[in-house]
Amino acid sequence: MKNKRKLLLFLTLLLVCALLFSSIPAWAGEPGYRKSLAEARKALEQELLPLSGEGFVGIAQSETEGEVIVFVEDEQTKKRVPCSFKGCRVRTEVTGRIETLSTQVAVLLTGVSEDRQNEVRPLVGGTSLSAYVTKGALIYLYGGTLGMVTYDNKVLSNAHVIAMRPETGEFLDVGTPVIQPGSRDGGRIGNRVGELETYIPIDFGGGTENYADAAIGSIDTDVGASVGEQFSEGDSYWIEGWTEVSKGDIVRKSGRTTGVTTGEVVYTNASVWVTYGDKSAYFVDQIVVEQENWSFAAPGDSGSAVDKGGEFVGLVFAGSETHAVINKAEHIIEGLDIAVELPEGLCSLTISSTPGGSVSIPGEGRYIYAAGVVVDLIAEAGEDYRFVKWTGDVDTVADVYAASTNITMGGNYSVIANFELKEGLCSLTVFSTEGGSVITP
Known part of the structure; x- marks a missing residue:
């Protein structure tokens, strides 16, 4: 009897151990599993690539979950994807069609400042932007987002926002005007801020690997631009430097349509087919953020700069109601040879x-100058106000009590123009609680 009990106990323990070990991801005990997962993903990707026009959207892999993830347009296509491939688990996600986010009608969402659609000077990220594209007497109405003013004073956005014809997807000539706001938001040639300088070419069709949809424009000398600054309905923020992200990281973006939003990174190695009107291109090594009903990025947000803790992560360029796709910073920086942090030997002036007033020259924002440069400062008081003095890093300001003065750059400085009511005037602040309002004054 005792022997039977011992045997039963032994078999029970053996069964428990078997169950425990079967629940552990295979890679935990097999050093080569990560490699085999990547190989399985690549092989499955090659099999699915020809199905791009039949519902296959893209593919990714998750080492932590030990699985390959296949993106499809609909439930019908989902049924055609195997549950496993070459010994690896396969999971399928319905993403819908992934499209560039300036090809559709871009409607401003509730709670987002309409100022994003207007002319904003100095230039800052998160505002409406496009190329100025015409055909005869016609002007094409479209728009995306100004990602950021780079630290070498360039306008950064997606190529399909400032470097491509919206009706054909053909690349525009270098020198094409760039306007802010974009033409969909009323921008015309009088809103010119610069011109197309260069872009990263995109190969369409055939499964050719693309890494980034990005372009830069030069900025006209008479247009103010605040480097790294992002438009925000709250306090403005700045992007400087760049970083990589991991699954689970929370990232932020400032866009023309949805404003400042945050989202969680779900994949950092995705390959996706992206629709550009009537053609498509295959992008690899992309970041994917999950969203619900365009909660992170929507049509009109193409070109938005994404950051993590103030460091550049990449540019939003495509998506669906449930997923947003982001080009990685490293591919954009390398492909365009841009600076996203202060170059050595240069100084910033904020x-x-x-x-009660404002700074008209050079404007309010963040500007980059070489050490030793003398920068003019002109403050203008509003009605009933007077200029008081400059405060902050004012050791090299010629006259802190003069509204019109200058500062000699010798480091990273921040200065504030201070105003107060004219003598004899008082301010009255009026507000009300819920349920009524003050009609006089």
Whole structure:
């Protein structure tokens, strides 16, 4: 009897151990599993590539979950994807069609400042932008987002926002005007801020690997631009430097349509087919953020700069209601040879003002100058206000009590123009609680 009990106990323990070990991902005990997972993903990708026009959208892999993820347009296509491939588990996600986010009607969402659609000077990221594209007397109405002003003073956005014809997807000539706001938001040639300088070419069809949809424009000398600054309905913020992200990281973006939003990274190695009107291109090594009903990025947000903790992560360029796709910073920086942090030997000057006035020259924002450069400062008081003085890093300001003065750059400085009511005037602030309003004054 005792022997039977011992045997039963032994068999029970053996069964428990078997169950425990079967629940552990294979890679935990097999050093070569990561390699085999990548190989399985690549092989399955090659089999599915020809099905791009039949519902296959893309593919990714998750080492932590030990699986390959296949993106499809609909439930019908999902049924055609195997549950396993070459010994690896396969999971299928319905993403819908992935499209560039400036090819559709871009409607401003509730709660997002309409100022994003208007002319914003100095230039900052998160505002409406496009190329100025015409055909005869016609102007094409479309738009995306100005990603950021780079630290070498360029306008950065997607190629399909400032470097491609919206009706054909053909690349525009270098020198094509760039306007802010974009033409969909009323921008015309009078809103010119610069011109197309260069872009990263995109190969369409055939499964050729693309890494980034990005372009830069030069900025006209008479247009103010605040490097790294992002438009925000709250406090403005700046992007400087760049970083990589991992699954689970929370990232942020400022876009023309949805404003400042955050989302969680779900994949960092995705390959996806992206639709550009009537043609498509295959992008690899992409970041994917999950969203619900365009909660992170929507049509009109193409070109938005994505950051993590103030460091550049990449540009939003495509998506669906449930997923947003982001080009990685490393591919954009390398492909365009741009600076996303302060180059050695240069200095930054951040300018702001208190209520009652503004700084007209060089404008309010963040500007880059070489050491030793003398920068003119002109503050203008509003009605009933007077200029008081400059505060902050003012050791090299010629006259802190003069509204029109200058500062000699010798480091990274921040100065504030201070204003106050004219003598004899008082301010009255009026507000009300819910349920009524003050009609006089």
